[in-house]
Amino acid sequence: xxxxxxxxxxxxxxxxxxxxxxxxxxxxxxxxxxxxxxxxxxxxxxxxxxxxxxxxxxxxxxxxxxxxxxxxxxxxxxxxxxxxxxxxxxxxxxxxxxxxxxxxxxxxxxxxxxxxxxxxxxxxxxxxxxxxxxxxxxxxxxxxxxxxxxxxxxxx
Numbered sequence: 001x002x003x004x005x006x007x008x009x010x011x012x013x014x015x016x017x018x019x020x021x022x023x024x025x026x027x028x029x030x031x032x033x034x035x036x037x038x039x040x041x042x043x044x045x046x047x048x049x050x051x052x053x054x055x056x057x058x059x060x061x062x063x064x065x066x067x068x069x070x071x072x073x074x075x076x077x078x079x080x081x082x083x084x085x086x087x088x089x090x091x092x093x094x095x096x097x098x099x100x101x102x103x104x105x106x107x108x109x110x111x112x113x114x115x116x117x118x119x120x121x122x123x124x125x126x127x128x129x130x131x132x133x134x135x136x137x138x139x140x141x142x143x144x145x146x147x148x149x150x151x152x153x154x155x156x
Contacts, residue, residue, distance in 0.1 A: 024058035025058075026130060027059075027061050027125070030127075030130075030132065031052075032052065034123075034125065034132070035047065035063050035121075038123075038137070039067065039143070043067075043069075045067045045069045046069075046070075047067055047068075048065050048066050049063060049064075050065045051063075051064040058127055059126065059127050059128070060124065060125070060127070061124070061125045061127070062123070062125075063123050063124075064120075064121070064122045065122075066121055067118070067120075068117070068118050068119075069118075069119065070117075071115075071117070075114075119140050122139045123135065123137050
């Protein structure tokens with residue numbers, strides 16, 4: 001009889017531990033998905049998750065990663081136009097008209113591939129059990145800043 005009680009107690013303990021572990025994983029997955037959806041609302045950039053830190057019983061979750069931004073064609077064109085103007089102005093000053101090569105001729109013929117801009121990102125979620133209490137961006141600053149700048153004045 002004692003062996004049955006001991007084995008039953010072990011099975012119940014294992015079930016309780018397993019239930020606590022699944023809550024931790026569910027909360028971290030929920031925070032990651034919320035982070036992705038909040039970023040998708042603000043910009044079309046790509047989010048890559050690097051780390052998920054979970055507090056005791058999954059009550060606090062911090063998700064860390066990076067936001068990759070590939071410049072659009074208009075952004076690349078604007079940068080290219082400003083660099084062409086700078087190169088042609090610099091070559092005109094340095095050459096003084098002595099050489100027959102213009103600033104546009106000195107540029108490489110093959111367009112450069114736009115580089116990805118990588119920005120660190122982090123978000124914090126707090127849970128009560130499996131219910132989300134709060135979501136806060138920790139980084140980057142443009143997402144972490146409150147949407148309403150006059151929030152403190154409106155409350156007064």
